[in-house]
Amino acid sequence: MVSPAMLKGMNTEIYGEGHPFGDPSWYQAYNTPYYNDSHKKFRKIMREYVDEHIMSNVHDWDEKGVIPKEMYLEAGKQGTLGLCIGRPWPEKYFGPSPWGFEPDYFHELIMYDEMSRTGSVGFQWGIAGGTTLGLPPVYHHGSEELKQRVMPACVKGEKVCCLAITEPTAGSDVANLKCTAKLEGDHYILNGEKKWITNGIFADYFTVACRTGKPGVGGISLLLVEKGVPGLEGKGFQYMMQNFNHESLKFAGKRKTFGKTLIQHPVIRFKVAEMARQVEATHNWLEWITYQLNTMPKLEAMLKLGGHTALCKVQCTKAGGKGDWWLRVELCCVLGVGVRSVEVMEYCAREAAQIFGGLSYSRGGQGEKVERLNREVRAMAIPGGSEEIMLDLGVKQSTKLAQMAKMFAEAAPQPQAAKL
Structure with a gap:
């Protein structure tokens, strides 16, 4: 007692x-x-x-x-x-x-x-x-x-706005967009093709990334396409990057095989334990990023958190969820740091399917969430930057940040040694 x-x-x-x-x-x-x-x-x-x-x-x-x-x-x-x-x-x-x-x-x-x-x-x-x-x-x-x-x-939900970046020849390589906008009089003439735009088929406003200047990052602008409303020239890439940098266990206790519930089998407990280990570690990382975002000025967050959030996206989507874990890292994309974790989601969706058996590929019913997560996991892994791009970006950003920190430290006034 x-x-x-x-x-x-x-x-x-x-x-x-x-x-x-x-x-x-x-x-x-x-x-x-x-x-x-x-x-x-x-x-x-x-x-x-x-x-x-x-x-x-x-x-x-x-x-x-x-x-x-x-x-x-x-x-x-x-x-x-x-x-x-x-x-x-x-x-x-x-x-x-x-x-x-x-x-x-x-x-x-x-x-x-x-x-x-x-x-x-x-x-x-x-x-x-x-x-x-x-x-x-x-x-x-x-x-x-x-x-x-x-x-x-x-x-208020009365209208929908979407971000139109991806093109047939430019996905993760945002800096090399081909869509152009030329100013003629008071209006821009927009030429190009956009593809795979989230909510694009029913959106009312389109924040369009296009090229108004030289090749590379500095020539990208954002236009809000709504009867020719002009955008902000030359800073489109920066603004986009600010925004980017922005049920198994329950079932296992009921289903029986060989006279035991699934959770009584050591191999099932191992699967659940491994999923829990990956998810809890990843969620702690996400909370750490969220805390930094809560306490840092916007510029500092943009400079320091890009590498972490890029790596966090890959981690989460590869391991992915206990039915609901996949979305824990979705926050980072919305927060302005551009992350969506898929590694954890991918692993957990697969292991959950092993536990659910045939129910995991039947639409609806007890295995509904597991079936849907397996079907949709690629929709989390690819948009916002592929795993390969995010891994490379994470290391490059962190290396660049370390070099900047060293430069700042060397430039800072050095404390004078105390006289004996």
């Missing part, structure tokens, strides 16, 4: 279903330096919202290939679209935060943690992917006239 006296001073606050490793560790009575009462309040709001409005409908939307317009309006009303575009909260274009507090990047991480319980990459991309990528350049770098015209409708 456990007496109340034995529990005195211990953290016993558990949130969620209580499955081991089924939620972030701070949900399961572990101490954390990152979260406060506002995060706990927001966690409850998001869980109830996801359970009531999303969870039971995701499979139907996936089969139909369409998310109802009402869901965009509901997401806007709920505040989730405003949370997707970076800090500070867009009060000027939305109104006060609907939760009664100024959200930080950890609130955004919680939003993705809770939405990821649906096990649907498609839903997340569909409801907010375009606006998450296309609207921040307008919010952070557009003219006030442009923001007044575009921001309110987009953060």
Whole structure:
């Protein structure tokens, strides 16, 4: 028997279903330096919202290939679209935060943690992917006239904005775009082809990356394509990079083979343990990046976090999820640091399929989330930069940063030795 006296001073606050490793560790009575009462309040709001409005409908939307317009309006009303575009909260274009507090990047991480319980990459991309990528350049770098015209409708879910970068011949190689824009009088003539644009088939606004100047990074501009509205010449690459740098265990306890539940077999416990090990380590890395983003000035974050987030994307997508883990790193793309983890997602999706057996390739039913995650894992690995590009970028950025730090240290005034 456990007496109340034995529990005195211990953290016993558990949130969620209580499955081991089924939620972030701070949900399961572990101490954390990152979260406060506002995060706990927001966690409850998001869980109830996801359970009531999303969870039971995701499979139907996936089969139909369409998310109802009402869901965009509901997401806007709920505040989730405003949370997707970076800090500070867009009060000027939305109104006060609907939760009664100024959200930080950890609130955004919680939003993705809770939405990821649906096990649907498609839903997340569909409801907010375009606006998450296309609207921040307008919010952070557009003219006030442009923001007044575009921001309110987009953060309220009335209209959708997307980011048009990828071309048939330029994906990860963003600096070598071929699409051009030539200024003629008061208007730009835009020539080129864009492909694989998230939310592009139904977007109302297109933040288009195009070439208005010399070859390379310095010649890229962003145009908001909406009846010829001009963009900001020459800084398009910088603004895009700021934004980029922005169920197995439960089933295993029920299914039986050879007279035992799956979780009673050592080989299954090993699979679950390995998934948990990779996911918990990756989520801790993500929380560390989020903390840096919360506490650094924007310029410092852009300089220092690019390498970490590029590597974190690869780590997460290769290992990927316990049904809901794949989306934990989605935050980084939205935060402005350009990450989406796939290594962990890929590993966990495969291992979850091994545990679920034939159910893992049947659409709908008990294996619905596992089937969908295996089908959608490549949609997380490729967009935003392939694994190979991200690995190379991560090392190059970190090496460059180390060289800069050395230069700064050498240039700084040296302390005088104390006289004896």
